[in-house]
Amino acid sequence: MTAPLLDVRDLRTEFHTRAGVLRAVNGVSFTLARGEILGLVGESGSGKSVTGFSLLGLVDPPGRIAGGSISFEGQELVGLPPARLRELRGKRIAMIFQDPAATLNPVLTVGAQMALAVQAHGGGGDRAARDLAARSLARVGIPDAVTRLDAYPHEFSGGMRQRVAIAIALLHQPDLIVADEPTTALDVSIQAQILAEMKALARENGTALVWISHDLATVSSLADRVLVMYAGRIVESGPVAQVLRAPLHPYTRGLLDSLPAMGRPGEMLAQIPGSTPSLLSLPPGCPFAPRCPRADAACAQDPPVVGTEGRMALCHHPLT
Amino acid sequence: MTAILAAEGVTRRFAPRVTLGDRIAAALGARVDRRAVQAVTDVSLAVTRGETLGLVGESGCGKSTLGRMLAGILPPSEGRVLLDGAPPMRAGHKTTTRIQTVFQDPFASLNPRQRIGEAIAEGPVSHGLVTRAAAPKLAADWLARVGLDPAYAQRFPHQFSGGQRQRVAIARALAMQPEVLVCDEPVASLDVSIQAQVLNLFLELHRALGLTCLFISHDLAVVRHVSDRVAVMYLGRIVEIGEAATVYAAPRHPYTRGLLASVPKLSLDGAAVEFQPIRGELPSPLSPPAGCAFHPRCPAATDVCRAQRPALSPRADGTLVACHHA
Ligand SMILES: Nc1ncnc2c1ncn2[C@@H]1O[C@H](COP(=O)(O)OP(=O)(O)O)[C@@H](O)[C@H]1O
Numbered sequence: 001m002t003a004p005l006l007d008v009r010d011l012r013t014e015f016h017t018r019a020g021v022l023r024a025v026n027g028v029s030f031t032l033a034r035g036e037i038l039g040l041v042g043e044s045g046s047g048k049s050v051t052g053f054s055l056l057g058l059v060d061p062p063g064r065i066a067g068g069s070i071s072f073e074g075q076e077l078v079g080l081p082p083a084r085l086r087e088l089r090g091k092r093i094a095m096i097f098q099d100p101a102a103t104l105n106p107v108l109t110v111g112a113q114m115a116l117a118v119q120a121h122g123g124g125g126d127r128a129a130r131d132l133a134a135r136s137l138a139r140v141g142i143p144d145a146v147t148r149l150d151a152y153p154h155e156f157s158g159g160m161r162q163r164v165a166i167a168i169a170l171l172h173q174p175d176l177i178v179a180d181e182p183t184t185a186l187d188v189s190i191q192a193q194i195l196a197e198m199k200a201l202a203r204e205n206g207t208a209l210v211w212i213s214h215d216l217a218t219v220s221s222l223a224d225r226v227l228v229m230y231a232g233r234i235v236e237s238g239p240v241a242q243v244l245r246a247p248l249h250p251y252t253r254g255l256l257d258s259l260p261a262m263g264r265p266g267e268m269l270a271q272i273p274g275s276t277p278s279l280l281s282l283p284p285g286c287p288f289a290p291r292c293p294r295a296d297a298a299c300a301q302d303p304p305v306v307g308t309e310g311r312m313a314l315c316h317h318p319l320t
Numbered sequence: 321m322t323a324i325l326a327a328e329g330v331t332r333r334f335a336p337r338v339t340l341g342d343r344i345a346a347a348l349g350a351r352v353d354r355r356a357v358q359a360v361t362d363v364s365l366a367v368t369r370g371e372t373l374g375l376v377g378e379s380g381c382g383k384s385t386l387g388r389m390l391a392g393i394l395p396p397s398e399g400r401v402l403l404d405g406a407p408p409m410r411a412g413h414k415t416t417t418r419i420q421t422v423f424q425d426p427f428a429s430l431n432p433r434q435r436i437g438e439a440i441a442e443g444p445v446s447h448g449l450v451t452r453a454a455a456p457k458l459a460a461d462w463l464a465r466v467g468l469d470p471a472y473a474q475r476f477p478h479q480f481s482g483g484q485r486q487r488v489a490i491a492r493a494l495a496m497q498p499e500v501l502v503c504d505e506p507v508a509s510l511d512v513s514i515q516a517q518v519l520n521l522f523l524e525l526h527r528a529l530g531l532t533c534l535f536i537s538h539d540l541a542v543v544r545h546v547s548d549r550v551a552v553m554y555l556g557r558i559v560e561i562g563e564a565a566t567v568y569a570a571p572r573h574p575y576t577r578g579l580l581a582s583v584p585k586l587s588l589d590g591a592a593v594e595f596q597p598i599r600g601e602l603p604s605p606l607s608p609p610a611g612c613a614f615h616p617r618c619p620a621a622t623d624v625c626r627a628q629r630p631a632l633s634p635r636a637d638g639t640l641v642a643c644h645h646a
């Protein structure tokens with residue numbers, strides 16, 4: 001067995017706020033192989049984005065990585081000097097955000113900013129940079145890539161702008177892309193185009209992908225494995241089809257059953273009562289217990305890991 | 321089967337909006353388009369008493385504009401809207417309380433310093449549906465009805481979570497005792513577990529109160545779940561309308577087909593999912609293609625599609641489809 005590309009152990013990321021310490025990522029562990037697509041799902045506030053930012057060393061004060069390890073090709077990223085992290089970012093590890101405006105500079109042409117990104121990592125002269133940029137745009141399905149290099153971001157539609165952001169992420173053929181809800185703001189027809197392209201890219205280039213989404217259906221159609229996050233923890237993980245067909249954690253079951261696609265039209269959906277807890281001053285024990293149909297006195301204690309590393313859940317009373 | 325709410329050939333144009341991007345472009349010497357946008361073009365439809373009509377389509381296709389015209393809060397540029405035969409809007413003003421609305425961000429229009437109980441009872445009191453003395457009880461009753469603690473009447477808008485806000489918005493709309501509810505993306509910003517709670521509440525109240533509803537959403541699964549019939553919009557026009565079960569099981573218009581095929585499906589058997597995206601992009605509503613507006617993206621397009629706009633015409637099972645080849 002070869003070593004994984006990414007090995008995350010007991011990652012803890014906290015925010016020190018006036019109201020107290022907020023544990024946004026609370027002991028997260030997972031591995032990712034080369035070329036693998038890993039879905040990270042959960043409802044808003046569960047810690048998905050902070051997990052993604054932590055992987056890239058992009059957590060700013062008042063946030064900080066308070067513990068754990070992120071090993072990328074055997075190199076420890078936690079505690080790495082900012083200059084070294086910057087070098088890795090963009091070149092070996094790239095991030096795509098929900099809002100492409102986070103990546104794109106509105107006053108530079110797409111070609112100019114792509115050339116800057118190429119040259120920031122020593123990518124050769126203007127001519128070579130422009131060629132690389134055009135090829136990257138063409139790869140993500142932008143027609144007339146060479147002419148489009150001279151366009152400004154606002155001259156692209158929302159879907160095309162997100163493609164430009166993806167093309168920038170792909171410039172250096174990174175080994176790992178962390179994509180945070182990249183299609184959430186897009187229409188389904190554009191989303192389907194981008195999902196198809198991302199899947200092909202991961203397959204063809206062996207790029208590993210962490211795909212963050214609140215949408216189980218998107219993840220099920222894209223990812224090889226899935227992590228289900230709740231209140232800062234991975235509560236279940238495994239191969240996508242196994243997790244969706246036979247979830248171990250009552251939260252995963254509840255999420256699936258809440259989907260209109262799983263119900264019968266016009267009939268009541270199975271619903272999870274209550275709402276997600278505040279991550280400030282989370283009491284000990286299972287954070288899902290107050291909403292869980294299987295909870296009992298045991299759930300006041302921290303839940304055990306059941307299953308194996310490849311197919312696990314964090315639960316006192318897993319479904320079987 | 322009587323229509324309670326109907327649109328007759330409604331069209332809506334907007335003067336162009338100048339965005340920041342346009343200003344930057346203009347400053348850089350680019351030409352910025354200043355033509356009027358035609359958001360909705362010649363739409364006729366009828367909502368039957370007691371039904372939920374779903375309205376789907378991608379962003380910018382005109383769903384909200386059509387919804388606002390049907391709700392009587394936006395005047396059509398052409399054509400007319402009728403509620404039981406009378407326009408719900410006259411001289412630019414809404415004339416009826418019989419239609420109420422629930423929007424995606426219901427608190428955008430609320431006064432942040434007004435307590436929620438007052439916000440719920442305000443409309444009914446000012447329209448004489450209840451006395452001022454009965455207002456607190458009305459608010460408490462509606463909060464309970466939508467599954468919130470009646471004591472929340474004392475809270476301010478910012479003290480509510482997203483799901484609670486939609487419950488409040490539903491309470492606020494229904495306290496007006498409307499016959500028709502126009503919901504525009506009411507669950508779009510909610511997490512799935514909260515979305516399920518709100519959809520259940522909607523279904524329950526819809527039945528209990530015998531409401532008629534127009535339910536607008538870009539989410540095809542949500543619309544399928546709540547709707548009796550569904551209308552599919554593309555570039556300002558309705559391209560297909562019929563029983564929800566029929567349209568979803570056997571979509572006729574190539575756009576409806578492409579849209580349904582684009583929705584990611586839960587793959588429970590681990591089978592590899594093939595995406596079948598619609599090719600190309602939405603054309604600008606400023607210059608809709610001639611003939612059938614969908615023809616540049618349509619796998620079945622022929623010469624007639626480029627030349628002639630297909631009329632929305634009935635098929636044997638009652639579905640209306642605007643396609644030369646369906
Ligand atoms: N800059 C910040 N300061 C304080 N709290 C934050 C900050 N960023 C995120 N959080 C908190 O961390 C938790 C996880 O957030 P996030 O990772 O964005 O969730 P998700 O992406 O799953 O919706 C939330 O409770 C959020 O409020």
Ligand SMILES: Nc1ncnc2c1ncn2[C@@H]1O[C@H](COP(=O)(O)OP(=O)(O)O)[C@@H](O)[C@H]1O
Pocket residue numbers: 334335336337357358359377378379380381382383384385386605
């Ligand atoms: N107040 C307005 N001023 C200018 N253009 C508008 C206005 N409202 C909507 N539009 C335009 O009309 C079209 C349809 O918009 P809308 O009805 O909001 O679509 P949808 O709800 O389907 O996303 C879009 O091109 C939009 O930009």
Ligand SMILES: [Mg+2]
Pocket residue numbers: 048049050180
């Ligand atoms: Mg997030």
Ligand SMILES: [Mg+2]
Pocket residue numbers: 383384385
């Ligand atoms: Mg809208």
